[in-house]
């Protein structure tokens with residue numbers, strides 16, 4: 001029976017008991033769970049074409065009619081949508097996004113400098129703004145911006161609808177989907193939720209796309225990725241307006257929570273592991289110092305920071321049980337027949353927290369990546385590992401990983417360079433307020449639960465540099481601000497008049 005809560009922990013507990021390849025039943029659905037790099041490589045990577053489907057799912061289909069890049073079934077239409085995304089999300093295009101990524105990162109530092117208590121919101125705003133700027137040429141200057149709040153509401157609603165087992169009655173008894181909504185509302189609540197979510201998609205995804213179309217028609221293209229699709233690939237690949245809208249929408253959905261998850265995890269872990277923080281800052285001081293802000297190329301000379309980025313993905317993989325794949329035909333594996341249409345989970349938490357493979361897996365210890373290439377114990381055969389396991393597998397592997405990697409590099413370096421993170425103190429007793437780094441949210445994406453911490457600039461020189469770079473970034477920001485809503489324009493003007 002599929003677990004209703006803490007899915008990633010339960011799947012991993014079962015992996016310790018039943019091994020790295022076991023099966024489950026959820027109503028009529030057959031599920032297999034892969035919990036080692038070997039099983040992922042052999043089953044998902046090496047059988048890419050026959051494991052590239054997504055499970056047939058009534059709920060997502062109600063919302064996007066099969067046009068979601070993330071949830072869509074493996075079909076000729078899906079292949080064209082994926083081809084479009086590969087055409088726009090190349091390593092070279094990720095490189096071109098660096099100036100806005102860097103500018104947004106300076107806003108993150110500036111926000112943390114002036115209002116450190118709202119660190120959760122600042123990180124979330126950053127992730128939303130980067131993806132909106134890159135896709136639609138329009139940034140999100142504040143957490144309360146229409147795009148940000150709509151997107152966060154939409155992600156929240158989707159998470160609760162699409163989580164395996166979240167709509168158990170219809171998963172267990174598929175005939176329920178044929179009941180009309182009105183008289184059976186009490187047993188078909190998902191129908192209304194699907195309609196609401198669809199409306200949110202309509203407003204945000206298609207509203208943002210309309211703005212790109214308007215700019216093209218007025219001859220004012222900003223060169224953003226959705227404009228590239230409208231100007232070139234829509235015609236070249238014969239995509240409908242609905243498909244283009246959902247390409248943008250699913251890139252937003254795929255990119256925001258995942259990038260947020262890793263950076264929030266870093267801010268939670270640094271006060272808990274002061275020795276890691278100290279070591280990283282010593283290394284950064286040697287390479288960068290306090291007289292300039294880190295540049296992306298500095299990462300080459302900072303192997304310990306590289307190790308921190310890898311360890312963040314291992315300690316808290318943002319999608320701890322991946323996104324389920326499904327088999328397209330019967331497959332034989334380890335002497336068993338995995339039938340056509342079987343759901344396949346890539347249990348990333350189980351892989352990365354396996355004590356046979358990783359020394360003290362529940363400890364945040366970046367040094368493991370300096371000792372062996374994939375951070376595994378020295379005597380473990382790591383030939384099945386690759387650097388990109390947290391990005392999924394086979395033909396469905398995350399197409400946003402180049403942008404994600406450059407965003408992580410810029411922000412992890414900047415956050416380590418800029419601030420000291422320590423546990424907050426109780427104002428009455430003066431004692432430290434504990435943070436439990438094992439407490440995470442319980443959904444598709446993994447987030448730290450809310451926690452308090454103190455975030456202080458490491459020196460006055462650094463605080464001055466943050467201010468200076470935020471002012472310098474205005475030239476980059478303004479390229480993405482033409483279409484801002486009136487309240488956002490006023491907010492930006494207010495912040496800037498205080499700056500200068």
Ligand code: HEM
Pocket residue numbers: 069070071082131250251252254255256258259262318319322323324325346390391392393394395396397398399400401403404
């Ligand atoms: C640290 C950041 C990220 C992580 C850890 C991550 C992880 C993943 C994972 C595990 C999957 C499922 C792959 C599979 O089914 O095997 C996925 C899919 C996807 N990701 Fe990401 N992702 C990240 C950032 C991004 C970004 C920045 C974007 C967009 C710009 C993005 C867009 C997508 C899309 C569209 C899919 C669906 C692909 C498909 O089904 O063909 N992701 N991601």
